[in-house]
Amino acid sequence: MRMLLLGFLVAAAPAAAAVPLDTVTARADAVEPKVIGWRRDIHRNPELGNREVRTAALVAAHLRTLGYEVREKVGVTGVIGILKGGKPGGVVALRADMDALPVKEATGLPFASTVTATYLGQPVGVAHxxxxxxxxxxxxxxxxxxxxxxxEIPGTVMLIFQPAEEGPPPGEEGGARLMLKEGAFTPLKPDAVFGIHVWPARAGTLNWRPGPMMSAADTMRITLTGVQTHGAVPWRGTDVVGQAAATVQELNRLVTRTVNPAETPTILSVATINAGVRHNIIPDKAELSGTLRTFDSAQRDRLKLDIEKSVTGLAALYGTEAKVSFTQAGALTYNEPALAAWIAGPLSEAAGRDGINPATSPITPSEDVSLFMNEVGGVYYFLGISPDGVAPEATPPNHSPMFTVNETALKVGVKAHVLSAIRFLEQQPPRDHVRRTSQ
Ligand SMILES: [Zn+2]
Ligand SMILES: [Zn+2]
Structure with missing residues (x-):
């Protein structure tokens, strides 16, 4: 009975004739020199978040030449391209981010950036x-x-070129959040979104995992307020400097001793302490800030409460007042498990069976592609770009002034984009009902 039913379902829903892999490979090979050319041109002309004017214009002109419907300035400089296939079907989105970083490039590449800009009032180098x-x-x-x-495409492909992934300049809105606010997904809402990040790993490999892929990031700010006194008579005031030191110790204890590291990676880093102006004045105020990285929303909520308890507990001990606040800097990037399993098919077509790792470790930075993924579900995966013969651990990491991309990997990325989109529309893979976390 079960066999019969399955047979009936297969017969009733004939799969659209699949676009042959050979066709995609041949076309990706043909476009490779252009991809390398665009990459070098954009690399030489990097633009900071919300300032990607040249890059966006390049993208929009290219999409128009190809016959895409193009929307510009969605979220400052964001570009959306829509391609309606020749056959009816669903909608799939592919996303890329466009912004560079305030980093002075030190790669020595012939197309290295020499661009400078002003960031937070400081002159900075700008680099991809x-x-x-x-x-x-x-x-x-x-x-x-x-x-x-x-x-041949049974459905619609939406391409999202997003600004300010690394965060907009202070005081500005930007990134995926602003694109969504300005109607990126209206009226056309994709059924799923896929995207790629380049990352140190063997060049041309594709790496991902089901469920939590990249961390949620919360910025923590702590203000300690006490009574100022002479450094020679500490008993007449409070010691917010000593308390700041104790607070760092206590927060380090919290994460290392109350989280099961085998279950979920968790990081709490206190990164700044600001207090005092002079060697013989104990100040009345100390400020600390840091970042909390989590992969589980319940644990994130618990830790935030425990941090607050610890900080206020120490304040009671030191006789000061403490304020703790958290602002979300990045949502959890969550790969919908059903799609993460399904995508092994198209990604192994793109990178070969030996070129995929569908169970890679979670990655501790955060990504605002998560906001698109939380809307519709999707998978975000990592393309290895380590130089030939260089181990991932020895590869300069993302955000390093020495970071480089092995250009032999770019063609794999093109194929992965194309195959994830086309196969999604052709195969209409099963979906999970719960696609996102409460983050
Ligand atoms: Zn980054
Ligand atoms: Zn990035």
Whole structure:
């Protein structure tokens, strides 16, 4: 009975004739020199978050030439391209981020950035030290391959070129949040979103995991307020400097001694302490800030409460007042398990069976692609870009002034984009009902 039913279902819903892998490979090969050219051009001309004017114009002009419907200035400089395939079907989105970082490049590449800008009032170098130049170029390449296959595509492809992934400048809105606020997903809402980040790993490999992929990030701020006194008569006031030191120790204890490290990676780093102006005045105020990285929303809530308890407990001991606040800096990037299992098919077509790792470790930075994924579900995966013969651990990490992208990997990224989109529309994979966390 079960067999019969399955047979009936298969017969009743004939799969659309699949676009052959050979076709996609040939077209990705053909576009590769252009992808490398775009990547080098964007690399040489990096733009900070919310300032990606040149990059966005390059993208929009390319998409228009290919026949995409194009929306510009969605979230400051964001660009959305829509390609309606020749056959009816669903909607799938592919996303790339466009912004560079305030980093002075030290790679020595012939197309290295020499661009400078002002950031937070300081003159800074600007560089694509997170590889978003490669992200833009790969999605432009995928755009071209997809446009060439338009007649065969059963559904619609939405390309999202997003500004300010690293965060907008202080006082400005930006990133995925602003794109969504300005209607990125209205009226056309994709059924799923897929995206790639370049990362130290063997060049051309694709790496991901089901469930929590990248951490939620919360910025922690602590203010300690006491009574100022002479450094020679500490008993006449309070000691917020000593308390700040004790607070750091206590918070380090909290994460190392109350979290099961085998269950979920968790990081709490206190990164700044500011107090005092002179060697013989114990000040009345100390300020600390740090970042909390979690992969589980219940644990995140528990830790925030425990941090507050610890900090206020120490304040009672030291006779001061303490305020603790958290602001969300990044949501958890959560790969929908059903899609994370399904995508092994198209990604192994792109990178070969030996080129995929569907059970990679979680990654502790956060990503605002999570906001798109929380809306519709999706998978975010990592493309290895380590130089040939260099181990991932020896590869300069993202955000390093020495960060580079092995350009042999770009073609794999183009294929992965194209195949994840086309196969999603062709195969309409099963979905999980719960696609996101409460974060
Ligand atoms: Zn980054
Ligand atoms: Zn990045």
């Amino acid at each position: 030290a997170c590889g978003h130049d490669a992200h833009v170029a790969m999605l432009m390449g995928a755009a071209e391959v997809l446009a060439g296959l338009k007649a």
